[in-house]
Amino acid sequence: MYAYIAKLAYHLPDLIEENKESPLREKTGIKIRHICSKDQTASDLAVAAAEKLFRDGVQRDEIDFLLLCTQSPDYFLPSTACVLQERLRLKHCIGALDFDLGCSGFVYGLGLAKGLIESGQAQSVLLLTAETYSKYIHPNDGSLKPLFGDAAAATLVVGQDVSRSGIRSVVYGTDGGGAKHLIVPAGAMRQRYGDTAIEETIDSYGNIRTNYNLYMDGLEIMNFAMRTVPKVVEEILSREKMERRDVDYYVFHQANRFILERLRKKCGLQDIPYWNDVERYGNTVSNTLPIALVDILSMHHEKKLQNVMLVGFGVGLSWGGCMVDLSGIE
Amino acid sequence: MEMEQFIEKFAAQFYETDAAEFKPDTEFRELEEWGSMSAMTIMAMIDDEYGVMLEPSVFKGLETIEALFQEVKKRKTK
Numbered sequence: 001m002y003a004y005i006a007k008l009a010y011h012l013p014d015l016i017e018e019n020k021e022s023p024l025r026e027k028t029g030i031k032i033r034h035i036c037s038k039d040q041t042a043s044d045l046a047v048a049a050a051e052k053l054f055r056d057g058v059q060r061d062e063i064d065f066l067l068l069c070t071q072s073p074d075y076f077l078p079s080t081a082c083v084l085q086e087r088l089r090l091k092h093c094i095g096a097l098d099f100d101l102g103c104s105g106f107v108y109g110l111g112l113a114k115g116l117i118e119s120g121q122a123q124s125v126l127l128l129t130a131e132t133y134s135k136y137i138h139p140n141d142g143s144l145k146p147l148f149g150d151a152a153a154a155t156l157v158v159g160q161d162v163s164r165s166g167i168r169s170v171v172y173g174t175d176g177g178g179a180k181h182l183i184v185p186a187g188a189m190r191q192r193y194g195d196t197a198i199e200e201t202i203d204s205y206g207n208i209r210t211n212y213n214l215y216m217d218g219l220e221i222m223n224f225a226m227r228t229v230p231k232v233v234e235e236i237l238s239r240e241k242m243e244r245r246d247v248d249y250y251v252f253h254q255a256n257r258f259i260l261e262r263l264r265k266k267c268g269l270q271d272i273p274y275w276n277d278v279e280r281y282g283n284t285v286s287n288t289l290p291i292a293l294v295d296i297l298s299m300h301h302e303k304k305l306q307n308v309m310l311v312g313f314g315v316g317l318s319w320g321g322c323m324v325d326l327s328g329i330e
Numbered sequence: 331m332e333m334e335q336f337i338e339k340f341a342a343q344f345y346e347t348d349a350a351e352f353k354p355d356t357e358f359r360e361l362e363e364w365g366s367m368s369a370m371t372i373m374a375m376i377d378d379e380y381g382v383m384l385e386p387s388v389f390k391g392l393e394t395i396e397a398l399f400q401e402v403k404k405r406k407t408k
Binding site for chain 2: 023024027028142143204205207217218219220222223226227258262265
């Protein structure tokens with residue numbers, strides 16, 4: 001039994017925020033972002049994405065494992081995945097868990113699903129990614145607000161009785177030394193809400209944030225991506241015994257247009273199919289890869305997508321990559 | 331690696347600032363046009379044009395175009 005991605009869907013919240021024309025918008029390529037309402041949480045978006053799969057013919061009873069990738073859980077405990085088991089009316093005899101990752105999360109989710117299926121522990125894994133960074137970003141932080149959008153995606157990974165896996169050469173990486181470069185410092189257990197005073201800072205550009213808001217050192221994150229992603233690409237190509245041109249599509253975490261263009265050049269992928277589309281979403285964290293795959297599949301009916309390289313990288317610092325076979329998806 | 335050429339490449343990353351404002355002793359963070367993306371653009375230019383990946387912590391300690399030029403030149407000759 002080998003794991004394959006069988007179906008994908010995504011959901012964007014209704015509220016749209018437009019980025020004003022500015023050098024930042026020009027460089028990042030992000031024109032609009034979808035944002036949750038005050039009462040909506042990531043799990044609500046996840047339910048909406050999953051329901052799209054069910055309306056498209058996936059049977060609730062078929063699911064025997066639920067994975068939720070989010071950094072915006074409904075509660076510290078219980079796992080939001082357990083709550084979703086009930087909301088999605090899935091069977092009781094299933095596994096369900098949250099895992100706390102951002103931009104690398106979709107690749108890790110595929111790796112976990114592959115592990116569960118190919119070890120015989122599950123047959124149909126529902127992998128949900130759902131994120132609402134907008135709730136962590138200070139309303140007067142003009143450096144982060146224009147970058148991030150909210151979204152959720154639902155991916156069905158199933159076991160197939162074939163001779164080769166549809167999720168291969170999964171590469172993982174972690175560098176906790178970079179944790180401080182992309183962080184919400186206060187509110188969880190290290191700096192508890194209630195015990196930790198709110199400290200407001202204003203940076204040299206007039207951006208305001210507190211220790212309870214998202215902080216990102218863009219320079220460090222870009223530097224990290226430029227150092228790390230090319231090595232992941234090389235590693236996957238080496239494991240697959242492939243040349244660059246053998247890959248049907250390269251899909252990296254869709255952070256912003258600027259970094260994607262730089263990575264394309266750094267990895268030597270000019271003139272090779274390479275996805276770069278952030279205009280209507282912004283950086284939706286763990287959702288950028290499944291959203292990209294849905295859009296690529298709908299845009300390229302005719303294209304053979306047997307070898308698609310995915311690379312996610314970001315908060316943690318965490319990174320991951322793999323090769324997926326999408327040729328069986330209708 | 332020449333200073334003049336470096337200044338030219340530095341200045342090319344800006345659209346609203348007079349060319350005359352870019353001198354060796356220019357404290358680039360004080361330029362009116364310097365914004366939150368500027369540091370990334372300059373780091374990218376240094377990598378693309380000179381093959382040097384400056385650590386952000388090093389970049390943050392450099393204040394003038396001359397200082398930046400010297401740091402890049404130092405690494406380029408290694």
